[in-house]
Amino acid sequence: MTERQHELLSEMTASRRSSQGLALRAAIILRAFGRERNDAIAVRLGCERHTVGTWRRRWAAHFDRLVHAECLGRPGELRRAIGAALGDAPRPGRRCRITPEQVALILAVACEPPEKSGVPRSHWTHASLADEVKARGILADISARHVGRFLKDGGPPAAPQRVLAQRQG
Numbered sequence: 001m002t003e004r005q006h007e008l009l010s011e012m013t014a015s016r017r018s019s020q021g022l023a024l025r026a027a028i029i030l031r032a033f034g035r036e037r038n039d040a041i042a043v044r045l046g047c048e049r050h051t052v053g054t055w056r057r058r059w060a061a062h063f064d065r066l067v068h069a070e071c072l073g074r075p076g077e078l079r080r081a082i083g084a085a086l087g088d089a090p091r092p093g094r095r096c097r098i099t100p101e102q103v104a105l106i107l108a109v110a111c112e113p114p115e116k117s118g119v120p121r122s123h124w125t126h127a128s129l130a131d132e133v134k135a136r137g138i139l140a141d142i143s144a145r146h147v148g149r150f151l152k153d154g155g156p157p158a159a160p161q162r163v164l165a166q167r168q169g
Contacts, residue, residue, distance in 0.1 A: 001033045004070055008082055025086040028055045059085060098139065105138045106150055126151070 001009075012018045012026040024045060031041045038052040045052075062085035069081035109132055114121045117132050124132075126144035133139055133147065 001029075002067070002070060004078060005066060005082065006030070006033070008079055012082070012086075021088070022083070022086055025055050026082075028052050029059050029086070032056050032059070055086070098142075102138055103150055105136075106133055106142075106147065109133060109136065109138070110147075110151060 009026040009030050013023050013030065015023070018026070024047065027045055028041055028047075028051075031044065032038075032052070032055075036044070038049050038056070041052045042049040062081070066078065066081050066085060069077045106129070109117075110124055110129055114124050114128065114132075117135075119128055119132065121128060126148040129151075130142050130144045130147045133142055
């Protein structure tokens with residue numbers, strides 16, 4: 001470990017702006033270069049022994065890139081390289097199948113009055129909106145709950161004034 005790397009890792013462990021995960025990983029690397037064993041580091045930092053081993057291996061795998069970034073001498077380059085070395089790996093899982101364009105179309109339908117689509121309601125429900133999205137061919141299949149998530153994420157946190165549905169007599 002170079003002196004500059006040690007300095008940046010020490011800053012990361014002490015900084016209030018660093019995430020707890022990043023600070024822990026930086027502390028693991030600092031202790032590892034202090035010749036502490038994995039089990040001793042794990043006990044001292046309150047983590048699992050295999051976690052310490054994982055981050056030691058990741059640091060070793062990134063070491064050449066870290067040295068290269070340090071030799072470039074550009075401001076912030078080494079800090080970014082350390083962040084990449086100690087950052088989270090991409091998570092497994094299914095990528096979203098719904099494109100941003102489709103989300104925009106769903107929100108556009110939600111902005112239209114239901115009567116325009118022949119739905120005998122004054123306001124959309126999640127289920128009726130999901131049915132309309134399927135009927136228009138925007139998506140082949142979507143649940144009412146998923147439509148609700150789009151509406152929840154896309155709208156303002158609260159109405160600027162009181163809005164109550166009026167019962168039609």
